[in-house]
Amino acid sequence: MEFYNNHKVLFWTALVFFLFLTLQIAILPAFTNQTVYKPLPDAKPLTKDEAAGKAIYVENGCIACHTQQVREVEMDKVFGSRPSIPADYAQNHRMDVWRNTANLLGSERTGPDLTAIGERQPSSDWHLLHLYQPRAVVKESIMPSYSFLFEEKDYLQKGDIEVKVPPEFLKDKFKKIVPTRKALQLVAYLQSLKQTKLPEGVKPPDFLYKKEIKKTAGGGGAADLPDGGELYTANCASCHQASGEGLPGAFPPLKGSPIVASDDIDVYVNIIMGGYTGRPGYGPMPAVGKNANFTAEIVTAIMNHERSSWGNNAKPVKLEDVKAVMDKIK
The missing domain is CATH 1.10.760.10 (Cytochrome c-like domain)
Known part of the structure; x- marks a missing residue:
């Protein structure tokens, strides 16, 4: 087998084969990807x-x-x-x-x-x-x-x-x-770092291996709501802490908060959806609800969790009352 005994032929054959594979597996697919995949219409370039x-x-x-x-x-x-x-x-x-x-x-x-x-x-x-x-x-x-x-x-x-x-x-x-x-x-x-919304009519891929979503009784038992504790942990606890005590000088406490306990929920809902900048000694709270596209069900569940945790003992809010406030905000 002259092919295996001639080191020059063996070397150049291996090199040509390597370059061919590099072209087919790495270079051409990269050019194809650049042609096929474009930024989403609403994607914003970095400042x-x-x-x-x-x-x-x-x-x-x-x-x-x-x-x-x-x-x-x-x-x-x-x-x-x-x-x-x-x-x-x-x-x-x-x-x-x-x-x-x-x-x-x-x-x-x-x-x-x-x-x-x-x-x-x-x-x-x-x-x-x-x-x-x-x-x-x-x-x-x-x-x-x-x-x-x-x-x-x-x-x-x-x-x-x-x-x-x-x-x-x-x-x-x-x-x-x-x-x-x-x-x-x-x-x-x-x-x-935010996920750009897909164009209208485009269905996103499904999440696999879905787990059952916990439900809790809504205000007055009239509706089923998401689990308020899980929602609080995911969206609020990083600032206000799992204890609801906040951080002195950084984030205000929800434990014992008069806004959380108030029967007038307008200010409460507005703060969750639109943020707040008026509390002395604390930085501005961003529009968490608006940024995360909170629904009335999510807001109601979070409010009821906060109103019944850490020693707070306010009566549950009703979903229809939260919807009414959110309709006014829009």
């Missing part, structure tokens, strides 16, 4: 600060613990309203001839998926505090502190944003914690 924040995200190895891919399984439903599709990543382009732009899909979930963290947690105050000291907002967190992205100052200067850090997490309680530009850019990137 200058958001793009800089993405580079900081890569620089600090956040991809080691966080994914950005919602899989087609029911357990991933907490991370996005639908499974991820190729079009979600179609806005990424090469940085130059030599460098590609990572999709940051990740493969580990030591921390939660961040595909839609900008929707799940739109509060910049929360993100800044979480970066400075993760255990201030999530007691069990194993995420390292990124305090090097912040400065300690004796006095605030014009344009400074103070991070409201609980006293027990401060080395010097008289110091003011101020984010650097890098910290603000990283938060801007995290807040930009």
Whole structure:
């Protein structure tokens, strides 16, 4: 067999075969993908600060613990309203001839998926505090502190944003914690992570292995509502804490709150849906309900959970009353 005895023929045959496979398996499919997959119509490109924040995200190895891919399984439903599709990543382009732009899909979930963290947690105050000291907002967190992205100052200067850090997490309680530009850019990137809505009439892929959704009795037993405790944990506990006690100087308590206990639910519903900026000593609350497309059933379930937990003993609100307030908001 002359073929196996001639090293030149063997080498060039293997090289040509390798190049052919590379062309067929890697290069041509990549060109096809660029042609077929386009960004969704409502997809927004990253701003200058958001793009800089993405580079900081890569620089600090956040991809080691966080994914950005919602899989087609029911357990991933907490991370996005639908499974991820190729079009979600179609806005990424090469940085130059030599460098590609990572999709940051990740493969580990030591921390939660961040595909839609900008929707799940739109509060910049929360993100800044979480970066400075993760255990201030999530007691069990194993995420390292990124305090090097912040400065300690004796006095605030014009344009400074103070991070409201609980006293027990401060080395010097008289110091003011101020984010650097890098910290603000990283938060801007995290807040930009949202799932773009599919075009009207396009059905998203189904989540597989669906589990039974818990129901609780609605106000007066007239309707079945989602589980308010689960909804509170998913949407509210990161700021107001599982105990409902909030964080002093950062997020107000719901335990013993007169707004939560009030029979006049208009303000209560408006705060959940549209946010609130008027409480002295606390940062603005984002429009959690609006951002997450809360239905009247979700709002009612959360309100009833808050009104009956942590020693709160207010009477349940009725679904029809919440619907009436939400109709006025629209």
